[in-house]
Amino acid sequence: MHDPFLWGAATSAHQVEGTNTNNDWWQWEQTQGNVQSGKACDHYHRFREDFALAKQLGHTAHRLSLEWSRIEPKPGVFDPKALEHYREVLQELRRLNLRSFVTLHHFTNPVWFTKLGGWENPKAPHLFARYVDAVMRYIGEEIDVVTTINEPMVYASNSFWHGIWPPHRQSFWAMVRVAKQLAKAHTQAFHVIRKHNPQIPVGIAKHVIGFRPARPTNVGDRWLARIHDYYFNHWFLSRIAGTYDYIGLNYYFAFEKKLRLFPPRIMTPAWEGAHSDMQWPLRPDAFTDILLSFKQYKVPLYVTENGVADARDVYRADFIRDHVRAIEAAQKQGANVRGYFYWSLLDNFEWDKGFAPRFGLLAVDYTTFERKPRPSAWVYKAIIDQQRAA
Numbered sequence: 390m391h392d393p394f395l396w397g398a399a400t401s402a403h404q405v406e407g408t409n410t411n412n413d414w415w416q417w418e419q420t421q422g423n424v425q426s427g428k429a430c431d432h433y434h435r436f437r438e439d440f441a442l443a444k445q446l447g448h449t450a451h452r453l454s455l456e457w458s459r460i461e462p463k464p465g466v467f468d469p470k471a472l473e474h475y476r477e478v479l480q481e482l483r484r485l486n487l488r489s490f491v492t493l494h495h496f497t498n499p500v501w502f503t504k505l506g507g508w509e510n511p512k513a514p515h516l517f518a519r520y521v522d523a524v525m526r527y528i529g530e531e532i533d534v535v536t537t538i539n540e541p542m543v544y545a546s547n548s549f550w551h552g553i554w555p556p557h558r559q560s561f562w563a564m565v566r567v568a569k570q571l572a573k574a575h576t577q578a579f580h581v582i583r584k585h586n587p588q589i590p591v592g593i594a595k596h597v598i599g600f601r602p603a604r605p606t607n608v609g610d611r612w613l614a615r616i617h618d619y620y621f622n623h624w625f626l627s628r629i630a631g632t633y634d635y636i637g638l639n640y641y642f643a644f645e646k647k648l649r650l651f652p653p654r655i656m657t658p659a660w661e662g663a664h665s666d667m668q669w670p671l672r673p674d675a676f677t678d679i680l681l682s683f684k685q686y687k688v689p690l691y692v693t694e695n696g697v698a699d700a701r702d703v704y705r706a707d708f709i710r711d712h713v714r715a716i717e718a719a720q721k722q723g724a725n726v727r728g729y730f731y732w733s734l735l736d737n738f739e740w741d742k743g744f745a746p747r748f749g750l751l752a753v754d755y756t757t758f759e760r761k762p763r764p765s766a767w768v769y770k771a772i773i774d775q776q777r778a779a
């Protein structure tokens with residue numbers, strides 16, 4: 390028998406907890422005027438309130454991440470207080486009957502790790518695996534599902550090629566090297582987790598983008614869309630074959646690709662339809678095809694993120710409804726999708742964009758830390774209730 394389809398929302402430690410003073414992001418933020426995570430949503434202290442709200446909103450699962458820099462503040466030294474904190478967090482989810490999806494790496498690194506060369510250090514996968522071993526040893530029994538690394542290709546390209554995230558490198562080859570290191574880190578972590586608990590499902594959260602030919606019958610456009618699709622969406626998985634029980638997909642948008650021959654250039658024509666507050670095109674139409682393209686891996690799929698920055702809450706309800714319909718369409722064509730996590734449960738710290746983008750089902754007042762469900766959060770609840778009753 391299949392487990393029931395899971396419904397929930399996702400967060401990540403640095404974006405919601407607050408006061409993660411010991412990681413590379415915090416360090417960089419100190420040199421920035423308007424990009425400081427500070428207390429963020431103070432989720433570190435308010436997680437009970439947040440989970441209670443998730444429960445009220447009909448969720449049956451929750452995706453969160455552990456902050457490596459809290460758990461291992463110094464190389465090889467594991468903080469019992471931090472581990473105890475996460476034990477309480479995970480026990481609270483169990484008490485509420487919310488299934489936990491626990492991500493071990495979501496973009497941030499301990500300062501000591503960065504000082505040792507970060508992900509460019511050949512020892513990085515081993516250092517990561519040592520932390521994963523400690524997590525499994527101390528709190529492994531509290532975790533339902535493990536996600537090793539969030540969006541390896543986004544992390545590698547933003548931090549090592551585009552230079553917009555710490556450590557602000559701008560080298561294509563550094564990106565490639567880091568992506569390979571992340572694949573090794575995933576594989577080592579997988580074996581460490583298996584050793585501790587052969588039953589626990591292990592996977593990865595892969596950012597996926599829909600790439601379509603701007604002119605469906607044009608050979609050049611089709612080729613371009615394919616190349617982009619392979620390198621961004623599938624290449625990483627080819628490097629970790631055999632070391633995952635499920636694939637998590639983080640889906641936000643799609644692009645059309647057009648090959649101009651004279652002078653040669655890759656074009657991305659602007660999307661005519663609606664855009665989010667971050668100017669991301671809203672593209673539920675491309676989601677079914679993406680899900681179907683992951684059928685080939687023959688493992689369950691979870692939508693580990695899908696969301697919209699929408700401060701006025703004008704698009705969010707339809708956004709969720711349309712993506713859920715796209716999932717149903719994929720399921721009818723044989724895609725084994727087993728859960729959906731909206732990004733995000735709370736408004737939060739959107740990395741280099743600071744606090745302006747509002748992704749939350751819960752609106753957060755950053756001065757009082759009050760949380761308030763947006764109207765779309767209740768629409769999502771109605772969708773969940775209806776689907777569970779069906």
Ligand code: BGC
Binds near residue numbers: 540543
């Ligand atoms: C990341 C999140 C981020 C979200 C919205 C995802 O790529 O995993 O950390 O907040 O996108 O940009």
